[in-house]
Amino acid sequence: MNILVSACLLGVDCRYCGTGLFNEAVYQLKGQYNLIPVCPEQLGGLTTPRNPVELVNGQAVDQNQNDFTDKFEKGARETLKIAKLLDCKMAVLKSCSPSCGYGKIYDGTFSGNLIDGNGKTAALLAENGIKVITEKDI
């Protein structure tokens, strides 16, 4: 079975800061599933590295109030396309991210505080019937 995985969790250097965040437990899922790495923010056309972004009232903005919502939403749609093409029924996504976070995300103050909510991609996948979990659930 194919499952989507946030590419940064598999060690791809796609995070805003230009690094990955390899997670051994997620990587070991390769024994049970075909892991399909995706980075919604890159799929939306954002560069790496890039400014950190958080969601404020549903808008994806950086600390200078530059608005990247269109690119975040494009990345979500492209990720959903891949999920459908490859018949992925589950996604293991990076916690807290404004794209990939599920259940908890940063609160928009860039201070590390978390609030209830979902990243743009996680929300769209879940709305389309894909089971979303994060690396913290493994």
Ligand code: SF4
């Ligand atoms: S958008 Fe998702 S996959 Fe890409 S770097 Fe951020 S958390 Fe990782």
